[in-house]
Amino acid sequence: MNASDHRSKSRADTAAASLTNHHSAREEGGGQGAAPQLLCVDAESDGQRIDNFLLRFVKGVPRSHLYRILRRGEVRVNKGRIKADYRLRTGDLVRIPPLRLAAPETPARVPDGQLARLDRAVLFEDERLLVIDKPAGLAVHGGSGLSYGLIESLRQLRPGRELELVHRLDRDTSGCLIISKRRSALRELHQIIREGAMDKRYLALILGELARPELTVDAPLKKNILRGGERLVQVDPVEGKPARTRFRRLRRLAFGDQCVTLVEAELITGRTHQIRVHAAHLGTPLAGDPKYGDEQANRALKPFGLTRLFLHASALSLRLDYMTRPLRVEAPLPHELEQILVALEAAA
Template sequence: MSYSQPISSAVHTLNIESGYDGQRIDNFLINYLKGVPRSLVYRILRRGEVRVNKGRIKANYRLRTGDQVRIPPVRMAEKDTQERVDSRQLDRLEKAIIFEDKRLLVLNKPSGVAVHGGSGLSFGVIEALRQLRPEERELELVHRLDRETSGCLLIAKRRSALRTLHELMRSNGIDKRYIALVQGHWGRDRIEVDAPLLKNTLQGGERMVMVDPRGKESVTRFSVRERMAELMLVEARLMTGRTHQIRVHAAHLGTPILGDEKYGDASANRDMKAAGLKRLFLHAETLKFRWPDEKQDQVFRAPLEPALEELLQRLRVKSA
């Protein structure tokens, strides 16, 4: 099920069908207004030019069956000017698929690849997968990972699957575990961080997140997997899903993630770069959930890239 391409020169209204129930309005518009820059989609949302049931909404509004969505005139890009992902990148992502069935695709997302194109990026994971799977008309991201974070990323292949997975996320029914290499040591092996996070945009346009009582509730459960000289390999379980949550909470504890250029320690990052760390050491290792009415959990595990495994081995030898 899909809507036809919009007429760009006139305001038009859509009646939302059941297959789109629960989808965020920004993701719906990015997919519907093919060829329109993501920056423009967010601009018309901020300005209130997109209305739902005659009212203004935010980008994170979730659609409901029967909603009336007013879309303003927008300038569509010519199809032949849209950039296509080169074959090397497509091959890289094809090899990164760790599971696929009729409902779902699970990717071990490489570090350095954004989930969405835009903001100076010619493509993201979702654009590349749509090019890889042109017959799949309903591919949508279930959640997001930072560009520099690697690991398990869920992509729904059916609207019904997307709706179910979003419901599971809202009810904390998807268990997401990350591993990170951090600078420093804690006095105990398990720590729960309950610290609200607030988004800020700096003068240069850079987005930063900070612990602030005005922010949204944010909870991360950390546990130590391995201690090395002045370092720890830790597991982080997300109890909420805020932007940069693990990175900010780790830094809040005084143990920033190594390779984190935004929230990390510059001196420690330089030392680790000399030791061979070329990226943020944060990896979405496992995802676990159960489809409604099924008896067994679905569990997905994304292995660390070889360069990170080799780094860990060198650090173990050094700290032995």
């Protein structure tokens, strides 16, 4: 099954019950309509403590109340009681009881132009999932000062469908992103990710060059949350989680008295900031990376058009039970990144 020959846009009202997230929490004691939330843990939250997970996803509820329902055993994971220090695993199903929330704000209306651009960016869609070419600069969800993100935009674009993020891309990373349209699809996709059965490829520009045409980085990663909520990941052989990335050299380009290299990065595991940290670990950070990169080199690349992180989720392959053959979806390198390569070649 190929994205180019399967772009169905069915609007059938057959959506099954789907996992909810914090936007659909009911008021505590809200009568017969009150219902618990169900959250399926994705790879991004793997290893996170349940209390921190709740604080991140359930907004408008006092911290003291969240710890109280944890102590009472009202929060369940996979139908069992857990303690506040329980660490989540990808695929865990978290049940949160009805909560009393602050009055919800009216969701920000996404501009029509933005919705039209996102509609054109859909690479594949059927009744169970869609794959979109996420533009750089758009966060996958709102919050932290953002009125809306990709998922809020898609919910306005596909009203009546229960859309959920299957995985994530950093705000400044573009490319293939999967959105589930049914609860059963979300579960199956998380299972595929957990088993390492989804092939994900990225295009990246690194500063310097690989020591070999192809090499695999096997370096455990530990995620730290800084005081302001910023995530910082580092290689940690003792406390880090297993992380492996395979890099392949595609094109070497002269850059002053140095060079940059276009590489394909294959995620064997899927940790936060994995490609960025593993590239930096090799001594070849990604061009345009403000967190793990080389500030001086990034400035030197600006005249060539570099204004963002040069990282693009270029392709993914997977197969769900209902598919007669594997699905492969590709997203072309964005024009602004392609032009950087053109400018570097012209200057060589």
